[in-house]
Amino acid sequence: MSIFTKGKSDYVRTAISRDAWKSIFSWFAMNGSGLIMLEPHSGFMDTVPAAATPYPHRCGVLYIIQYIVFWQGDGGGAPATTWLAKLYDFMRHHVSKKPRQAYVNFRDLDIGQNLAAVDGNVSTFESGKAWGERYFMGNYHRLASVKAAVDPTDYFRNEQSVPPFLQ
Numbered sequence: 001m002s003i004f005t006k007g008k009s010d011y012v013r014t015a016i017s018r019d020a021w022k023s024i025f026s027w028f029a030m031n032g033s034g035l036i037m038l039e040p041h042s043g044f045m046d047t048v049p050a051a052a053t054p055y056p057h058r059c060g061v062l063y064i065i066q067y068i069v070f071w072q073g074d075g076g077g078a079p080a081t082t083w084l085a086k087l088y089d090f091m092r093h094h095v096s097k098k099p100r101q102a103y104v105n106f107r108d109l110d111i112g113q114n115l116a117a118v119d120g121n122v123s124t125f126e127s128g129k130a131w132g133e134r135y136f137m138g139n140y141h142r143l144a145s146v147k148a149a150v151d152p153t154d155y156f157r158n159e160q161s162v163p164p165f166l167q
Contacts, residue, residue, distance in 0.1 A: 032079025
């Protein structure tokens with residue numbers, strides 16, 4: 001039997017209150033519950049400017065939250081994915097905003113996917129903004145410009161690869 005998994009992520013910049021954690025902990029007694037992992041940031045990471053690397057989530061980030069659910073067998077994931085979607089929605093008050101940031105290595109197709117241009121061959125910069133700015137913040141445009149220089153035909157692509165910024 002196969003095991004399936006789905007994940008999401010958030011960045012936390014302001015400490016979540018003790019009362020909020022009590023509410024969060026109650027989610028783990030629900031049907032389909034998964035797990036969360038908190039990965040600390042800060043320290044040395046705060047000293048690296050956001051534009052110095054493609055990864056901008058440095059200064060002011062306390063930790064990243066990974067939300068993960070698992071299920072066995074084809075078609076049996078509804079309780080787990082429903083739990084994940086509802087917890088993720090509940091957490092919106094406690095995590096980064098405008099935009100709600102996410103970690104690129106926990107690819108989340110729910111926040112958007114590339115759409116090909118009319119010719120069907122090249123993903124569009126605009127379609128990538130929905131997820132690109134959440135993963136890369138202000139670095140998304142710069143990364144898309146580099147992609148245009150090195151891969152203007154968008155040969156190397158997936159559902160959330162950086163599309164080329166073609167003018």
